[in-house]
Amino acid sequence: MKIAFRFSIIYLCLFISFISYSHDLPWLTAPYLQNVKPNGITIMWEIREKKDIYINYSTDQALKKSKQARSTNSKHDSHIYKIELINLKPGTTYYYRLSHEDMHSYIRTFRTAPLSPQPFSFGVWSDSQGHNRGVYNIDIHEPTKSMMKHMADSGVDIALTAGDLAENGGNYQDVRNYFLDRIAKYLGQSVPFFPAWGNHEPNRQDIIRKFADTPAKNRTGMDPGWGSYSFDYAGVHFICIDFSTMKEDIKTWLEDDLKSSLSNNPRYTFLFIHIPPYCELWIDGDKWLRSRLVPLLEQYGVDAVFSGHTHEYERGYKEHVHYIITGGGSWLDWEEPIVKDWEHMFVGGAKNLAEFRHGLINEYVRVDVEMDEWIGSMHAFQPNGDYIGVRDRFGSMLKDANGDGLLTGPERIMPSNYLTGMPSDARKIGVNDPTKKKKNAE
């Protein structure tokens, strides 16, 4: 009898916990991570109705602290929720659960940014704006879905995008199909990401911008989804330029930002801007950016610029700045002609990239930041989402440290696998050809 009673108590407890935890909240967009900092993070999600939702969180699963979420009406039959957590510990994993009355989400985690320099990695992609245009009919949302999953599963700490995240960032259905159901879902649930907005989300009121929380909100006259901004992560400075405020920001804000970042002595500086200064397929880049942005990059020692806009992969190196176009986020620019052959753009574009014509390949870039170097690798995918592998590598070890135009001595030291997967014609052209540079040095 005693045993039977004990069992019924256990069953009752199990039943109560089943009732309490069996139904997750009715997400339209499940919680995703934004604006991670050493002492804070923003968590966002979308639900059809307006509800009182609160978060419980802490560094262990006791979830001792709590906070109420704020919500705004998306005006598309849903509500966008946001919780900004502050006063967190740097470089720390937190557990959290979202609740409404007797409904509770399962326990999720996030990790705050490290305060001090340490190794970490980030992903970069661009132009995940649409479907694959029938190249893989079985699932038109590939390979973007697989690329986002791959990036998240590879364990990057943060991700950045050079923009164009929906064909029409002002159209809710486009934002649903291309952004919320792919980027927020497969990447953002575990990886905080930062957008440098593109020309397909040009307006301040575009719905896609309401789904972001960026450090631009700290600038006078800007808001969480509007304007260029910068932030530091583990001693590295990141700058995201908004296509829509680009000219004013570059003329007035950027130089101040670069100057003031120098006082923090950043290990590296990476800049993200939708339209590339230099390009070979479809356009030759942007003349205004070449005259106004490039001198600042060179003067203030920006290490690399990541762009999109053209839907392909290109890469070059000029005056100590790496230029990368990583526009292979969804459909590719098969129809576009080569319009320019810049001498310093030596991968993709006017050259074939490995087995791919020009730079026409679906891809994203991963950057591993170590204590004394950074290494970029381009990860290529088939239209159906199958992973092809790394097809380009680049990084800080190829910098011309003494400015003599040659990669000699310690400047040429690189990991033995550095050129693995490098396209054969890239080995023959430009600064990433150690053989050629050695010959020149002799």
Ligand SMILES: [Fe+2]
């Ligand atoms: Fe685009």
